Amino acid sequence: MNESTEMNCAQLRDVAAELALGVLTGRERADALAHLERCEDCREHVRQLMATSEGLLGLLPASEPPAGFETRVLDRLGLAPAGPASPRAHAPQSRLARLRRRGRDNRRESASRGPRSRRLIAAAAIAVAVVGAGASGWQIGASTARPVAAPVAAAPVPLSAATFLTATRTKVGQLFVYQAKPRWIYMSVDLPDNASLPAADGMVTCQVIGADGKATSVGTFRLDGGYGAWGSPDPWSDGTVRGARLLAADGTVLATATVPVK
Amino acid sequence: MGTAGERLPDEVLLAGLGAGDAELAVAFVRRFQRIVFGVAVAVIGDPKTAEDVAQQAFEQAWKHAQVYDSRRGTVRAWLTRIAHNLAIDVVRARASLPVDPDDLPLMLTAMTDGPDNPEGVAVARDSAAQLRRALGLIPAPQARAVAMAGIYGLTARQVADAEGIPLGTAKTRIRDGMQKLRAAYLPEDVGDE
Numbered sequence: 321m322n323e324s325t326e327m328n329c330a331q332l333r334d335v336a337a338e339l340a341l342g343v344l345t346g347r348e349r350a351d352a353l354a355h356l357e358r359c360e361d362c363r364e365h366v367r368q369l370m371a372t373s374e375g376l377l378g379l380l381p382a383s384e385p386p387a388g389f390e391t392r393v394l395d396r397l398g399l400a401p402a403g404p405a406s407p408r409a410h411a412p413q414s415r416l417a418r419l420r421r422r423g424r425d426n427r428r429e430s431a432s433r434g435p436r437s438r439r440l441i442a443a444a445a446i447a448v449a450v451v452g453a454g455a456s457g458w459q460i461g462a463s464t465a466r467p468v469a470a471p472v473a474a475a476p477v478p479l480s481a482a483t484f485l486t487a488t489r490t491k492v493g494q495l496f497v498y499q500a501k502p503r504w505i506y507m508s509v510d511l512p513d514n515a516s517l518p519a520a521d522g523m524v525t526c527q528v529i530g531a532d533g534k535a536t537s538v539g540t541f542r543l544d545g546g547y548g549a550w551g552s553p554d555p556w557s558d559g560t561v562r563g564a565r566l567l568a569a570d571g572t573v574l575a576t577a578t579v580p581v582k
Numbered sequence: 583m584g585t586a587g588e589r590l591p592d593e594v595l596l597a598g599l600g601a602g603d604a605e606l607a608v609a610f611v612r613r614f615q616r617i618v619f620g621v622a623v624a625v626i627g628d629p630k631t632a633e634d635v636a637q638q639a640f641e642q643a644w645k646h647a648q649v650y651d652s653r654r655g656t657v658r659a660w661l662t663r664i665a666h667n668l669a670i671d672v673v674r675a676r677a678s679l680p681v682d683p684d685d686l687p688l689m690l691t692a693m694t695d696g697p698d699n700p701e702g703v704a705v706a707r708d709s710a711a712q713l714r715r716a717l718g719l720i721p722a723p724q725a726r727a728v729a730m731a732g733i734y735g736l737t738a739r740q741v742a743d744a745e746g747i748p749l750g751t752a753k754t755r756i757r758d759g760m761q762k763l764r765a766a767y768l769p770e771d772v773g774d775e
Binding site: 333334335336338340342344369371375378380381382384385386392393398400481496508549551 | 591593597598601607616619620623633655658663670694709717729732735738756757759761767
């Protein structure tokens with residue numbers, strides 16, 4: 321405990337809930353944050369209240385969005401699938417939404433991001449970003465009064481990304497490997513139409529490559545028109561994954577991805 | 583694999599969204615759209631504005647997927663916080679009070695009953711169930727004050743004005759209500775008081 325700051329621990333505890341809920345403003349907020357800079361006990365206190373605040377938000381009832389919401393979101397991000405969209409049938413909104421519908425009408429104020437294809441070009445960006453992501457992060461929202469208590473020291477995020485390359489160094493897919501608990505692997509492949517590769521359609525086998533260079537088959541999935549995606553939680557037994565490769569049914573190596581060593 | 587991502591962990595779907603993978607993005611939106619829209623419409627009320635906020639929340643998740651850190655919470659909690667922050671910003675920009683006091687009992691009932699929250703798998707966790715129960719058991723004035731602040735983003739002054747009570751009383755209700763909820767939600771962490 322630290323009693324020498326302008327706001328002492330008892331005073332901090334009086335406003336800690338407001339701080340954790342993001343509604344403390346002005347001088348009180350500044351004084352509280354100044355106290356937290358110096359007091360580990362109070363930081364922990366606020367951290368617990370913030371966790372409780374998160375829990376409260378988790379109690380808010382889910383509600384079916386208007387029909388076509390999914391399509392509009394994906395259009396907004398430029399990620400609409402090539403095939404026909406499959407919007408879910410419009411379902412009744414929640415009891416709360418029905419009862420609360422009051423027609424309060426605000427103007428759209430979105431800064432819409434134009435459609436653009438990012439398929440197969442973002443793996444490198446992610447690989448770079450995740451390595452340095454530890455210091456950023458939880459305070460993504462735009463509210464102005466969010467507390468900043470208990471920052472976590474920077475550390476690498478155990479997510480790796482790599483590009484699947486053919487023998488001719490053509491980029492044909494992405495690999496994601498998450499090497500902490502729970503571990504998972506995910507990949508998407510998009511072989512070009514004119515590729516002189518076998519098995520543009522059909523089953524392919526995924527092998528993970530361990531730190532010792534040994535390849536282990538962990539699953540199979542189907543390519544359709546050259547495209548396919550597959551993922552699995554915890555597909556390999558143990559050890560660090562250094563990469564993966566895709567094999568056609570006849571054993572030909574279609575593509576290999578190597579996880580960058582951090 | 584059927585529809586891509588149906589059985590994948592939340593973190594994979596988020597990684598795929600951030601990487602611009604259309605199939606994983608679809609799976610991500612399908613998995614979380616009811617939660618995100620639920621938060622937005624609960625705070626804002628108007629479905630049109632709530633939809634725009636929900637879309638913005640997914641856009642934020644897409645832009646910032648790479649900074650999600652699973653050590654700090656679940657994808658669901660992260661996305662919920664994004665949606666809530668955006669919704670709070672909208673209601674704070676309004677001239678009127680962001681919550682009709684008559685709506686509060688209904689909101690609190692929805693939060694304590696949770697009958698139409700099939701996606702609330704995490705809510706089935708013991709701690710969340712304890713929190714839900716505690717919210718229904720604490721004195722109603724405290725629950726109202728906590729909801730006004732925590733859900734609608736009202737300051738203690740605004741709570742006092744809405745309830746017709748002194749500022750000190752509003753602050754005490756928020757503090758005492760949150761203390762009880764914390765004790766129910768994180769019982770193993772409470773003991774230093």
